[in-house]
Amino acid sequence: MHIDLLLSLIEVAATIAFALSGLIEATRKRMDIIGVLSVTFVSAFGGGTLRDVLLDRRPLFWVQHQEYVWLVLAMTLVAPLLLRAARHEIGDKLMEFADALGLGLFTISGASIALSAGMPPVIAILMGSLTAVFGGVSRDVLCNEIPKVFHDHRPYTMCTFIGCGIFLGLRELQLAPQLSTILGIVSITGLRLLALAQHWHIPPWPPEKR
Amino acid sequence: MHIDLLLSLIEVAATIAFALSGLIEATRKRMDIIGVLSVTFVSAFGGGTLRDVLLDRRPLFWVQHQEYVWLVLAMTLVAPLLLRAARHEIGDKLMEFADALGLGLFTISGASIALSAGMPPVIAILMGSLTAVFGGVSRDVLCNEIPKVFHDHRPYTMCTFIGCGIFLGLRELQLAPQLSTILGIVSITGLRLLALAQHWHIPPWPPEKR
Amino acid sequence: MHIDLLLSLIEVAATIAFALSGLIEATRKRMDIIGVLSVTFVSAFGGGTLRDVLLDRRPLFWVQHQEYVWLVLAMTLVAPLLLRAARHEIGDKLMEFADALGLGLFTISGASIALSAGMPPVIAILMGSLTAVFGGVSRDVLCNEIPKVFHDHRPYTMCTFIGCGIFLGLRELQLAPQLSTILGIVSITGLRLLALAQHWHIPPWPPEKR
Numbered sequence: 001m002h003i004d005l006l007l008s009l010i011e012v013a014a015t016i017a018f019a020l021s022g023l024i025e026a027t028r029k030r031m032d033i034i035g036v037l038s039v040t041f042v043s044a045f046g047g048g049t050l051r052d053v054l055l056d057r058r059p060l061f062w063v064q065h066q067e068y069v070w071l072v073l074a075m076t077l078v079a080p081l082l083l084r085a086a087r088h089e090i091g092d093k094l095m096e097f098a099d100a101l102g103l104g105l106f107t108i109s110g111a112s113i114a115l116s117a118g119m120p121p122v123i124a125i126l127m128g129s130l131t132a133v134f135g136g137v138s139r140d141v142l143c144n145e146i147p148k149v150f151h152d153h154r155p156y157t158m159c160t161f162i163g164c165g166i167f168l169g170l171r172e173l174q175l176a177p178q179l180s181t182i183l184g185i186v187s188i189t190g191l192r193l194l195a196l197a198q199h200w201h202i203p204p205w206p207p208e209k210r
Numbered sequence: 211m212h213i214d215l216l217l218s219l220i221e222v223a224a225t226i227a228f229a230l231s232g233l234i235e236a237t238r239k240r241m242d243i244i245g246v247l248s249v250t251f252v253s254a255f256g257g258g259t260l261r262d263v264l265l266d267r268r269p270l271f272w273v274q275h276q277e278y279v280w281l282v283l284a285m286t287l288v289a290p291l292l293l294r295a296a297r298h299e300i301g302d303k304l305m306e307f308a309d310a311l312g313l314g315l316f317t318i319s320g321a322s323i324a325l326s327a328g329m330p331p332v333i334a335i336l337m338g339s340l341t342a343v344f345g346g347v348s349r350d351v352l353c354n355e356i357p358k359v360f361h362d363h364r365p366y367t368m369c370t371f372i373g374c375g376i377f378l379g380l381r382e383l384q385l386a387p388q389l390s391t392i393l394g395i396v397s398i399t400g401l402r403l404l405a406l407a408q409h410w411h412i413p414p415w416p417p418e419k420r
Numbered sequence: 421m422h423i424d425l426l427l428s429l430i431e432v433a434a435t436i437a438f439a440l441s442g443l444i445e446a447t448r449k450r451m452d453i454i455g456v457l458s459v460t461f462v463s464a465f466g467g468g469t470l471r472d473v474l475l476d477r478r479p480l481f482w483v484q485h486q487e488y489v490w491l492v493l494a495m496t497l498v499a500p501l502l503l504r505a506a507r508h509e510i511g512d513k514l515m516e517f518a519d520a521l522g523l524g525l526f527t528i529s530g531a532s533i534a535l536s537a538g539m540p541p542v543i544a545i546l547m548g549s550l551t552a553v554f555g556g557v558s559r560d561v562l563c564n565e566i567p568k569v570f571h572d573h574r575p576y577t578m579c580t581f582i583g584c585g586i587f588l589g590l591r592e593l594q595l596a597p598q599l600s601t602i603l604g605i606v607s608i609t610g611l612r613l614l615a616l617a618q619h620w621h622i623p624p625w626p627p628e629k630r
Contacts, residue, residue: 032412034367035360049264054469056478058266063333070332080416122490123483142360150455150562157454202452206500242622244577245570259474268476273543280542290626352570 014105019044047135104189106132107160129160155195163188224315229254257345314399316342317370339370365405373398434525439464467555524609526552527580549580575615583608
């Protein structure tokens with residue numbers, strides 16, 4: 001399979017996952033349909049838009065792929081009704097999983113695009129993380145909550161750094177691009193889900209004096 | 211009248227309207243003159259700047275039209291003294307009207323610019339709305355208030371979608387550009403003022419179960 | 421000394437100063453190491469990034485100068501341990517000084533870059549101020565505080581306007597670029613420190629009726 005097609009599939013799946021996390025949070029805040037659409041839109045496209053602006057890529061990916069805009073619009077109209085039919089307990093787990101999937105997918109997609117634009121490894125890692133994290137940060141800001149990623153002491157951005165490092169290392173080892181892409185995504189999503197399941201915490205920095 | 215001249219006139223009037231809405235809110239917060247200038251500046255230029263960055267247009271419109279910067283500076287120096295002389299009750303109605311006018315003007319101006327840049331209709335609607343709404347969102351964020359547009363359940367962005375749809379529809383019908391522009395603006399500003407006068411509300415999405 | 425080399429040195433020093441102010445604030449909030457890194461990064465690079473995006477300069481200065489990214493990473497790892505060893509009373513004064521230094525350095529560096537890009541004086545002043553102020557604004561927003569610069573009624577942005585005016589005036593008078601650059605920085609940093617030492621306040625605008 002050609003690597004560009006793989007990247008496109010990654011982008012679609014990541015868009016759905018992040019849109020869903022925004023949609024769930026917005027409906028919980030009892031926003032109107034435009035508010036839900038706005039938060040869903042920003043959650044899905046915020047990180048990728050910032051990446052495209054910083055790398056000076058035009059057209060923006062949601063301009064080039066108008067179908068994403070229609071997808072988000074359709075999700076806004078249909079998904080809240082489907083979610084309401086589901087049990088409420090499912091909500092939290094579903095949102096955590098969608099978020100972890102989006103984290104892995106957006107990070108590796110962002111890092112790959114940065115590499116294609118000729119960026120060195122350290123910038124590719126930053127662009128990957130930023131692509132994944134900025135959508136969620138914008139979502140929380142629009143919902144008037146402190147961005148979770150900065151204050152919950154749970155591994156989140158840390159997972160993107162580690163998984164992105166694995167992805168770049170595998171590329172250096174001349175692994176097939178598809179395989180290193182898949183392994184990068186799996187390591188980030190897996191790390192995040194493992195961290196949540198095991199209740200891992202990152203201590204404050206610097207650590208307390210003894 | 212040439213359509214470019216019309217668009218320039220729209221931009222001047224929209225800049226004044228949005229600057230005024232920012233200026234009124236900043237003086238209510240008892241900011242210093244630099245704070246008032248900053249909020250006025252961001253209210254007037256925030257939406258258009260985001261539009262220009264997303265469409266990769268340079269120079270930015272306030273760089274190309276330096277006179278707008280001087281206009282906002284002059285307004286910051288003079289308008290608070292004039293407003294203080296006026297009755298306080300006028301303030302609320304004046305701000306609502308200025309805001310509704312800016313909403314219509316910026317939406318159609320933003321959508322027109324997006325069309326000129328070769329964007330398809332759905333992107334033009336998004337760019338138009340974003341041009342109109344992002345200035346106000348930034349204004350509220352700088353004044354440490356939740357953006358009204360996301361939580362007051364009043365039609366605001368909804369008006370830009372409908373009016374922008376009318377504008378694009380009239381263009382499809384080969385109406386003279388000036389006429390479709392004017393009708394687009396009037397429909398947005400009119401819808402917004404009507405919604406305020408009639409106390410229309412948009413319910414939460416999804417609607418409550420019965 | 422060539423003016424480009426001087427500007428590079430200015431940029432390094434300003435980056436350290438602003439990074440330090442972000443790092444101190446983030447460690448006070450007891451963030452984890454990723455949170456400290458993020459806030460330090462945004463404090464150091466936020467203003468310059470916005471300037472580069474608005475002027476459409478690529479690569480961004482922290483992409484072109486990867487060593488800055490490593491510098492900020494190294495500071496995040498080492499500086500909190502060094503700061504903890506120092507007395508706590510030093511913190512406030514050190515942060516005020518670092519912030520004032522960064523204010524002067526970033527303003528003149530931003531204005532110089534804007535002039536090199538062919539911007540007129542009024543836009544150069546805005547770009548200079550924005551380069552200096554936006555990093556701090558982003559830092560405060562990420563730390564969930566109202567940006568100090570908008571509500572503390574202390575001269576801050578005002579210093580950048582005055583010092584940038586002095587810088588542009590001296591250039592008009594054909595002073596050597598190095599000298600006008602140094603004098604511009606010194607006037608902004610000096611004004612800011614003087615304002616803090618003398619407890620100067622800017623009254624609300626418009627002033628209260630008598």
